Amino acid sequence: MKKLDKLILGSFLGPFLLTFIVVDFILLTVNMLKYFDEIFGKGLSFWIYAELIGYFVISISPMALPLAVLLSSLMTFGNLGEHFELTAIKSSGISLLRALRPIGVFVIILSFAAYLSNNYLVPKVNLKTFSLLYDIRMKSPALDIKAGVFYAGIPGYSIKVNEKVGEYGLKDIIIYSHAGGSSGNLNMTLADSGRMEPFFNENYMKLSLFQGINYSEERQTRGIKEKPVEFNRTSFDTNEIVFDLNNTFKLNRTAEDAWSTNRSIKNISQIKLGLDSISTLLNDKLYQNYQSTESIYPFFTRDRKFDPPVDIAQRKFLDDSVRKAKFEKEEAIKDSLENLKFNAKKDTSAVLTDNPEARLLSRTGKDSAITSIQSIKVKTTSVQDSPNITANTKRQVKDQPAALDSAVKPEAKVAVKVTRTAPLTDKEKKEIDSLVEGRGIKLSAVNMALNNSRSLKNNFSIRKTEIDNYKRDYRRFQIAWYQKYTQAFACFAMFLIGAPLGAIIKKGGLGMPVLVSIIFFIVYYMLTITGEKWAKEGLTDPLFGTWFSILCLLPFGLFFIRQARKDSRLFEPDFYLSMWKSVQNRIKVLRSKAN
Template sequence: MKKLDKLILGSFLGPFLLTFIVVDFILLTVNMLKYFDEIFGKGLSFWIYAELIGYFVISISPMALPLAVLLSSLMTFGNLGEHFELTAIKSSGISLLRALRPIGVFVIFLSFAAYLSNNYLVPKVNLKTFGLLYDIRMKSPALDIKAGVFYAGIPGYSIKVNEKIGEYGLKDIIIYSHAGGSSGNLNMTLADSGRMEPFFNENYMKLSLFQGINYSEERQTRGIKEKPVEFNRTSFDTNEIVFDLNNTFKLNRTAEDAWSTNRSIKNISQIKLGLDSINTLLNDKLYQNYQSTESIYPFFTRDRKFEPPVDIAERKFIDDSVRQEKFRREEALKDSLDNLKFNTSKDTGAVLTENPESRLLSTSDKDAAITSLKSVKATSSRTVKESASSMSPVKGQVENKPTSGDTAVKSEPKIVLNAPRTAPLTDKERKEIDSLVVGRGIKQSAVTMALNNSRSLKNNFSIRKTEIENYKRDYRRFQIAWYQKYTQAFACFAMFLIGAPLGAIIKKGGLGMPVLVSIIFFIIYYMLTITGEKWAKEGLTDPLFGTWFSILCLLPFGLFFVRQARKDSRLFEPDFYLSMWKSVQNRIKVLRSKAN
């Protein structure tokens, strides 16, 4: 590595580490303020908060890296330009692109490291962050009874103390007990003084009450004629109440499997599996809709099938084949395990009754089963014959009537058929049919039934449409989480293309102009990122374009700044724009003179 590369890279690393720590601290503060009321005041140890802060620092690093690269590269080349070091570099025959190379190579490696962090480290940290944050939220606040205020932190009790004496002393105590699921102030205890102190490693709290009265009343029933409820009043000199704080004020850690479906804790391979699962559910829902819709329109589907599209049918066939193969493998594995157990028990002389293959019928059992099956068939056939003989013949069926000459010999079967009517309806028949339709309200009933069916179909279609839209929205969100792992890493390089040439153009170091310009461009980048992701979530654009929208918008600015920096353009000096305006005016005058 040449001395020039060491000089430029050394002047970049210091501001980069400093700005990264500052930006990370600012984003950490913003994140902690979101959950301030939920995580503080719970009486947690320092190490719990340190663990949570460490998780937050790692999870927000992908957002802090682009801003740190932008600010540090702008400060580096601003300092080089302010101290005329960049001018000396150019005067020695070294181009600006050559001067940008050491930091550019570092930023490329940094982008690759950011991608690895987004794909492997951040998902695991997010998993632990979600679990710890949820446990802190569910934990009850620390036991802190204040004078003159009702305290309801202990489940089933409301405690009010008018005065606190020392660390454990209490005076003028009022306690409402709601233990046992009772509602209302039916159990009240008054005490002149008392002491509340923890014991057994602060897992339990003992409340000692002195000189008090306990009032207890049964709940009044709804009946007016019921007798009055029982009311008890008990006086005491000393009364002790023990509260179990083990499950109330201790932090219980939730298993990490509870967050296994969140896309923020998945790497790219797991996100692809999630996309395939969502696509399978979506395709099954669409296929079921086509199958169920066919029965809704019997008139239009009488002579043809309302079949789903080819791509949906093919996907359904593939998914069913995969399910069958998975089920077959599971059954084969189960059978192999059963055979292994059976062989092991056979070697040891034991008999496994739970093995399905060992449940074989003996010869006598088989004969008894066949005999009972024949008897059931005979009984059922006899019952069918008796029911058939008891039925009277109807029109259109075969009639068997005995002849008058011989009762033993039955006549030949005679078939009676109803000939279809070909004559049109008479005016009298039409009037009778119309009177039935109008008089009995058949037409109105038909219209009402049709309207009810239409409303029911509309509601069903709305529900199905909502389910399909939810699946599609989840699919798009998984795609956004997939592409974000690339865009957040590539944003470091895009910010370098903006910051380094801007520093060479501005030629101002320190924390003045560079900080202002960096904040402006980072706000633009953040707004464009949020806008593109929102478009992608709502389905207004493709998720790939939505996630890369901010990069595509800012990349031309970076290339433009690189071009202007190579020309030593004075973009941020008023003389540059005044000379440009004068040249435009002169050209307009020339064009007017030619026109005249």
């Protein structure tokens, strides 16, 4: 590496690290403010907050890298231009593109590292972030009873204290107990003083009450005429209540598999699997719609078939073949396991038959089985031989086959079909019309048709909503896939804007570069959100929507490089005055030619 490359790269790395830390801190603050009310004030340890902040820092790094590259490259070449070092480099015969090469190589390596981070590190960190955030949200606030305010942080109890003495002392205590799922203030305890102390590693809390009264009343569940419910009043000198704080105020960690379907915790290969699964569900839903629609229009499909398109049918055949192969593979595994179990049982039975005691047991089992079969045969006697059957019963049994034969073989009756060939008379037509109009058959037919139409419309709208949801999920998975590349390539795009722009501005420090960087980053962020929104709503292709911001900013970068190579004074008033004069002169020339 030449001395020039070391000089330019060394002047870039310091501002890059500084700006990356500053930008990451700003984005971290913005993200933490979103969850401020949910994660603070719950008595968590410092390490829990440190773990959450660490996850946030890693997850927001893909967004912080482009802004850090933009700001640091602009500051670097602004400082070089301000101290005339860039002028000396150009005067020595080195072009601007050659001066940009060391930082460009570093930014390319940084973009590749950002891609690897987006694909492998950030999904795992997002999974842990979601899990920890959910656990913190589910945790109850820390036990903090304030004087003069009802505290309902302990499930089943509402506690009010008029005065707190020291760390654990309480005075003028009111407790409403809602334990057991009871609603209403039916169990109330009043006490002059008390003491609340944690014990057993703060897993339990003991509330000791002194000089108090407990009022309890049963809930009335019957009518007004019933006798009054039982009411109890108990006075006490000392009463102790123990609260279990293990499940209420402790942070219980949830299994991370609960968020396995979220697209932000998946890498590219997992997103592709998700896209294939959603595509299969969408194709099945479309195929089912075509199959069910055929039965809705019997007149249209009487002589025709309402077949689905070829691509849907082919995808359905492919999915069914994959399911069949998977099912056959699972069945083969089950059969092999059953064969192994059967062979194991067979070997065990062979070992038992070699044992004389086992043969004795098996022979005893066979004798018992024969005895049971004989007892069953003795019990199954015929109706004719039973001594308890009377003569009338036997006679009814004998006469029963004849009755059955007469019932099974009735007299044959021949139906004669008469076909009318004469047309309907006017009288018959009037009678039929009167039946149709008088009994409201036409009105009932119209109402039935309307009801069928409404039900069909509702069914079609429900199916359309399901299909739209599948398509929206498919597009969101595609956006998450393409974001792995766009967030990494954004670093290089911001370098193309920042480095030549710094050479044009020739201002270092944190003044003008910061202002220009913030403007371009806001434009980039707005274009990114706009493109992704278009892609989510299906207004444009997800590939174009995710690359929309970069496609819009790349021409600016190429334009700035062109102007920086020509030493253009892009941000000086004289540049625009000379441009306006040249435009005026050209207009005059065109007018003179026209005259």
